[in-house]
Amino acid sequence: MxxxxxxxxxxxxxxxxxxxxxxxxxxxxxxASHQVFPAINRAMTQYIIDRVGVDIDEANRLRVGYTVRYGAALLGLVKHHGVDPADFLHVVHTFSDLPSMLxxxxxxxxxxxxxxxxxxxxxxxxxxxxxxxxxxxxxxxxxxxxxxxxxxxxxxxxxxxxxxxxxxxxxxxxxxxxxxxxxxxxxxxxxxxxxxxxxxxxxxxxxxxxxxxxxxxxxxxxxxxxxxxxxxxxxxxxxxxxxxxxxxxxxxxxxxx
Structure with missing residues (x-):
């Protein structure tokens, strides 16, 4: 057994x-406030100018306003302007030398x-x-x-x-x-x-x-x-x-x- x-x-x-x-x-x-945020903000503003067709003052107003209202500018741009989310995220978060900015x-x-x-x-x-x-x-x-x-x-x-x-x-x-x-x-x-x-x-x-x-x-x-x-x-x-x-x-x- x-x-x-x-x-x-x-x-x-x-x-x-x-x-x-x-x-x-x-x-x-x-x-991020050292270099990354300023670069992202500039890129967001330019993206809004190019895709939405507004001047720099309006672009900055939309960027800040949508961030406050929705938590992220992307959400407002998608909802109100039909922006391509993947394109937006790629463009505004692409840096020539990220390591030096951190x-x-x-x-x-x-x-x-x-x-x-x-x-x-x-x-x-x-x-x-x-x-x-x-x-x-x-x-x-x-x-x-x-x-x-x-x-x-x-x-x-x-x-x-x-x-x-x-x-x-x-x-x-x-x-x-x-x-x-x-x-x-x-x-x-x-x-x-x-x-x-x-x-x-x-x-x-x-x-x-x-x-x-x-x-x-x-x-x-x-x-x-x-x-x-x-x-x-x-x-x-x-x-x-x-x-x-x-x-x-x-x-x-x-x-x-």
Whole structure:
């Protein structure tokens, strides 16, 4: 009689719940205001002039207005002017020398690695551009996925941050509970919209353009100064975020009244 052989268990190990970091890309993981944003804005304006047939003032008004209204200028251009999304994204995110334009914190790879939990990039930029930036910064392998604007579509309808249904769908596909998500973002409007979903929020301000007061003096934003109610923490940098989490976790959002 053969000895009974026990089959190996096929039960998968239970997943441990922990934070899932949703990192914006521009002005969060790198200093886009240095050269990248000015180049993108110039390219967007010229694209609108060429495709829509308006002057530079109107083109700038449309670019800024659609960004504020829809979260991304692309959505307004598609909806109101029938712009080809793939062509637009390619043209305005093509650079002659992207590596020379990038500025990021020294040691950002080490700081990101020190953050516990899963990490995802959530950007209104296109995938090719996002992955090129991450690769150039040497941090692409630290992120399990990139959710770019192409991934936010619902059928033929384009979506972008801060669209709430889009985020819910994206998180379901990534198997992320909203209660576990922490959004790290420079745009306050996105933080405000997603805080209502129960997501924890971190406002990163170190790469934001300095604001000038009425007297012409430069106003420097410091962590904790004037923090909006929908922001759980304000930090200058990824380094400050990583150092601030040593020995303590980011608190859960307060319960709604």
């Amino acid at each position: 053969r000895p009974h052989s026990r089959r190996p268990s096929r039960r998968r190990p239970a997943k441990t719940r922990g934070p899932v970091w949703l990192f914006d890309l521009d002005n969060t993981l790198h200093h 500025r990021a914190e020294r040691g950002i790879k080490r700081m990101l690695h020190a953050l516990p939990g899963r990490k995802i990039v959530l950007t209104n930029g296109p995938s090719v551009y996002a992955r090129a930036v991450l690769a150039e910064l040497g941090i692409e392998k630290l992120f399990e996925r990139v959710i770019a604007i192409e991934d936010m579509r619902e059928g033929d309808r384009w979506r972008a941050k801060p669209d709430a249904p889009m985020l819910r769908r994206a998180m379901r596909r990534a198997h992320v509970r909203l209660a576990d998500a922490i959004l790290v973002e420079d745009t306050r409007g996105h933080l405000k919209s997603y805080r209502r979903l129960g997501i924890r929020t971190v406002w990163i301000v170190g790469h934001l353009p300095a604001a000038r007061t009425s007297s012409g003096a430069v106003s420097v934003r410091m962590p904790g100064a004037g923090r909006p109610h929908y922001v759980d923490r304000t930090v200058q940098s990824v380094r400050a975020l990583a150092l601030g989490l040593r020995g303590r976790a980011l608190g859960r959002p307060a319960a709604k009244p």
